Amino acid sequence: MTETDITPAVDLAKAEAEVDLPPIGDRSRYDALMQVIRNRVTVRKFDAGFVVPEAHYELILEAARHGPSGANAQPWQYIIVRDAAVKQQIADYFVAEQRFRARAKMKFPTPDYRGLATAPGFVVVCSDMRWVNAFPVLNDGSDLDRMYRENAERILLQSVAASTMSAHLAAAALGYNVWWVTAIGQQEAQEAMRPLLNIPEEISVLDIFLFGPPAQSPYKRWRRPIEEILHRDEYNRDHFMSDEDLAEWIRTRRHRVMYRDASKID
Numbered sequence: 001m002t003e004t005d006i007t008p009a010v011d012l013a014k015a016e017a018e019v020d021l022p023p024i025g026d027r028s029r030y031d032a033l034m035q036v037i038r039n040r041v042t043v044r045k046f047d048a049g050f051v052v053p054e055a056h057y058e059l060i061l062e063a064a065r066h067g068p069s070g071a072n073a074q075p076w077q078y079i080i081v082r083d084a085a086v087k088q089q090i091a092d093y094f095v096a097e098q099r100f101r102a103r104a105k106m107k108f109p110t111p112d113y114r115g116l117a118t119a120p121g122f123v124v125v126c127s128d129m130r131w132v133n134a135f136p137v138l139n140d141g142s143d144l145d146r147m148y149r150e151n152a153e154r155i156l157l158q159s160v161a162a163s164t165m166s167a168h169l170a171a172a173a174l175g176y177n178v179w180w181v182t183a184i185g186q187q188e189a190q191e192a193m194r195p196l197l198n199i200p201e202e203i204s205v206l207d208i209f210l211f212g213p214p215a216q217s218p219y220k221r222w223r224r225p226i227e228e229i230l231h232r233d234e235y236n237r238d239h240f241m242s243d244e245d246l247a248e249w250i251r252t253r254r255h256r257v258m259y260r261d262a263s264k265i266d
């Protein structure tokens with residue numbers, strides 16, 4: 001792949017005219033995107049023998065690079081992990097963590113993290129939390145500063161998620177399945193991973209992005225019907241869940257929607 005293949009067109013209108021895209025609002029534009037969005041499906045076991053072409057990493061991270069971010073700070077770093085032994089060490093850590101959670105009676109329906117080691121595409125997503133200073137903060141330790149800082153943290157996390165999502169969609173567009181793993185936020189997990197990847201102290205590991213051909217049949221998971229999430233002009237209180245409703249949902253529904261085929265959910 002040459003540099004020009006991945007360099008974005010600066011003059012978007014001109015670029016569109018050149019490739020003769022359908023006019024603004026044409027349904028075919030939306031359908032092309034939705035095909036990728038619908039086919040972005042998580043699997044938790046991959047074809048370990050597959051080797052991701054280097055060009056695919058570039059294409060995928062090129063998509064990540066175009067993510068929007070607060071103050072255009074682009075506060076993300078992506079580490080491609082290709083060493084099978086390192087993947088295995090990270091997977092082992094997660095398996096141990098999952099056992100710990102089970103013993104701690106967290107009751108979270110934990111997946112089988114052994115599948116991490118099988119992922120041909122393995123990307124560790126990092127950020128430097130000091131980027132919060134690029135967003136509106138006072139930096140004087142006051143209560144007001146704390147309030148703004150809390151929001152700045154949200155801006156940072158949303159920014160990294162926006163970029164990461166572009167990467168996931170790019171992988172899906174290439175036909176891969178994906179896996180977004182965040183169960184690593186804990187301090188101990190960070191400390192376990194840092195030396196493996198020579199990650200500086202100041203850098204936080206936010207998640208791991210895995211992709212590749214699946215080694216288990218992918219299935220579409222349940223989605224809420226649109227009426228359940230869409231409000232018009234004001235918050236529709238019919239959708240409001242009480243604490244009890246929410247606790248009941250988590251108790252009776254969560255495990256069903258996490259690991260089951262939507263077509264098999266009653």
Ligand SMILES: Cc1cc2nc3c(=O)[nH]c(=O)nc-3n(C[C@H](O)[C@H](O)[C@H](O)COP(=O)(O)O)c2cc1C
Pocket residue numbers: 040041042043111179180181182183184219220221257258
């Ligand atoms: C922010 C975020 C965090 C996630 N964390 C984990 C995780 O730690 N472990 C895991 O197995 N899956 C994780 N997932 C994957 C979700 O479980 C999955 O996206 C969801 O069940 C919907 O399935 P789908 O991706 O096939 O549509 C995460 C997804 C997102 C967006």
